[in-house]
Amino acid sequence: MQKTREFHRQSIDDRESFWRREAQRIHWETPFRQVLDYSNPPFARWFVGGRTNLCYNAVDRWLDTQGDQPALIWVSTEVDQEIVYTRADLAREVNAAAAILQELGVDQGDRVLIYLPMIPQAAFFMLACARIGAIHSVVFGGFASHNLAQRIDDAQPKVVVSTDAGSRGGRPIAYKPLLDQALDIAGHAPEHVVIIDRGLVPCAMREGRDLAYAPMRARHLDAHVPVVWLESNDPSYVLYTSGTTGNPKGVQRDTGGYAVALCASMEYIYGGKPGDVYFSSSDVGWVVGHSYVVYGPLLNGQATVMYEGTPVRPDAAVLWRIIEQYGVNALFSAPTAIRVLKKHDPGLLHRHDLSSLERIYLAGEPLDELTGQWLSEALDKPVIDNYWQTETGWPILSAQPGVEEAPTRFGSPSFPVYGYDVRVVDEATGKDAGPGQKGVVAIQPPLPPGAMSTIWRNDERFVHTYFESFPGRMLYSTSDWGLFDEDGYWYILGRTDDVINVAGHRLGTREIEESVNTHPAVAESAVVGVADSTKGQEAMAFAVLRNPDLLLEDGARDRLEAEIKTVIEQRNGAVARPARVRFVNTLPKTRSGKVLRRAIVALCEGRDPGDLTTIEDPGALDQIRSTL
Ligand code: ATP
Numbered sequence: 001m002q003k004t005r006e007f008h009r010q011s012i013d014d015r016e017s018f019w020r021r022e023a024q025r026i027h028w029e030t031p032f033r034q035v036l037d038y039s040n041p042p043f044a045r046w047f048v049g050g051r052t053n054l055c056y057n058a059v060d061r062w063l064d065t066q067g068d069q070p071a072l073i074w075v076s077t078e079v080d081q082e083i084v085y086t087r088a089d090l091a092r093e094v095n096a097a098a099a100i101l102q103e104l105g106v107d108q109g110d111r112v113l114i115y116l117p118m119i120p121q122a123a124f125f126m127l128a129c130a131r132i133g134a135i136h137s138v139v140f141g142g143f144a145s146h147n148l149a150q151r152i153d154d155a156q157p158k159v160v161v162s163t164d165a166g167s168r169g170g171r172p173i174a175y176k177p178l179l180d181q182a183l184d185i186a187g188h189a190p191e192h193v194v195i196i197d198r199g200l201v202p203c204a205m206r207e208g209r210d211l212a213y214a215p216m217r218a219r220h221l222d223a224h225v226p227v228v229w230l231e232s233n234d235p236s237y238v239l240y241t242s243g244t245t246g247n248p249k250g251v252q253r254d255t256g257g258y259a260v261a262l263c264a265s266m267e268y269i270y271g272g273k274p275g276d277v278y279f280s281s282s283d284v285g286w287v288v289g290h291s292y293v294v295y296g297p298l299l300n301g302q303a304t305v306m307y308e309g310t311p312v313r314p315d316a317a318v319l320w321r322i323i324e325q326y327g328v329n330a331l332f333s334a335p336t337a338i339r340v341l342k343k344h345d346p347g348l349l350h351r352h353d354l355s356s357l358e359r360i361y362l363a364g365e366p367l368d369e370l371t372g373q374w375l376s377e378a379l380d381k382p383v384i385d386n387y388w389q390t391e392t393g394w395p396i397l398s399a400q401p402g403v404e405e406a407p408t409r410f411g412s413p414s415f416p417v418y419g420y421d422v423r424v425v426d427e428a429t430g431k432d433a434g435p436g437q438k439g440v441v442a443i444q445p446p447l448p449p450g451a452m453s454t455i456w457r458n459d460e461r462f463v464h465t466y467f468e469s470f471p472g473r474m475l476y477s478t479s480d481w482g483l484f485d486e487d488g489y490w491y492i493l494g495r496t497d498d499v500i501n502v503a504g505h506r507l508g509t510r511e512i513e514e515s516v517n518t519h520p521a522v523a524e525s526a527v528v529g530v531a532d533s534t535k536g537q538e539a540m541a542f543a544v545l546r547n548p549d550l551l552l553e554d555g556a557r558d559r560l561e562a563e564i565k566t567v568i569e570q571r572n573g574a575v576a577r578p579a580r581v582r583f584v585n586t587l588p589k590t591r592s593g594k595v596l597r598r599a600i601v602a603l604c605e606g607r608d609p610g611d612l613t614t615i616e617d618p619g620a621l622d623q624i625r626s627t628l
């Protein structure tokens, strides 16, 4: 990993020349005067004075060389449709969408809220906003009216773009009634709502406010909307964090820094080059959807696959079918999707020709050793664990095969990525920890290009939330525990608020979960700390079995519980031994695959689990409840 280390060192020690060189990857209409302005810490301003445009760099710049090549490949197993848009088709659609927004009076700096499922129009309108300098705020389609209203009030959009319905598991899910409700609750009223009518469910339009997309698009299909050249630090979008730990934060992103960072990451981290095909199965409503469904691949001249559907319908080979059909080179998914596949026939992994596929990237939650290894061995492809956050916009820790093919280790997202001066810091003293010592993963500012510039309209909350966690030092706190070993491999040990305190011992729930998962009968697990009058807290484990029928055998439940407790005791010590191990068919998760520990704890402590609109399957909580 010598090369990776050297590359990283340059990016920190000689920050300016490093990023000056990387900035040449994109088109600057006006060159920047200064690589970095860090005169007002912790606010970093990258490529000051430079003028550029995300849409120009993602679409127009590639028209000459790749006009007739696929740019956006839309696959929907929900409505059984597939459309390949060439770069020229994409340009046409984006210009039409930009003309629609302009007709509705949207100007530079105005916000446009996009509440859409995984349909190509989501990308068209994001890029259209970028083209005219409007700020988009995409809200995940799984959110309901309360979440939506919160975000509408915070972002104050002039226009909302939405649809009649999404679809999940082949059944339509109405969007418009949720949007109408949200607009009734919200204090802020957008001037117009553009509705993309997919004809999935009847859709009531409100006179004067709601407008149909199709006729407007038809009118503007030959429009050419001039690009607005933004100063590098002008905001491109606001995206709310998933809210796993509470109130969502409106992450504000810049323009030039983001374009440069994404473009560089496509090569160094994802091993991509112009003409390659990239497939991220994330929803556009999450940061991965912004960075690696829409902007990253397109900025680097690659085609992107946008997928509306689940990994198991029509069967659990659908991801592999898409990869074969479109010659995908890199797949980006989440550990949760792979754990789902693990429960299906392993033969499905070999039904398709995957020779185009070079690597698989997984991110968003801990990738346990066994799942990573299982997939990698089954497909005989490298599986790369990426660690990052909505806030950073691109990976903080990852293998970087475009820099060097260094060996990876399952359970570790490898090394700090160039640009990030990552540390492990002792919470109490604020001092850097050494190899093997646990601490909070922190970043010495300035944050690199592409990372959040601030919290939307709340500089104070930005500083307070992220930069005031350590005594005597201004460091960005990720709020995750981690460590690095003697060889320089990093490990994420869970969230700082997922730590449990048993009789004075602080234990990361992630470490205990890893132990539970080593039991051969277990598919996945969640460990939480529950209030206990003597020990402060005690651990409770919930496990999903690979084969739930095991429990039908006499005495199996008790035997498995005892075995799992023993494994934990052996690996994590007696204090970590959970009070109880309970078996469920599914864990309560957010739709982005994160376990809702807050809700489990509340149930275990007999409290109300609170706002759960982001939950994937409400039945999962009933199961937890019934085991208690
Ligand atoms: P909120 O900040 O609103 O509570 P969130 O943190 O869940 O929401 P995201 O920004 O989507 O929202 O998630 C980032 C977090 O996900 C990281 O801080 C980390 O806890 C976890 N995470 C992401 N990737 C990995 C990974 N590869 N390994 C372990 N944990 C990961």
Ligand code: MG
Pocket (backbone or CB within 6 Å): 241, 389
């Ligand atoms: Mg977070």
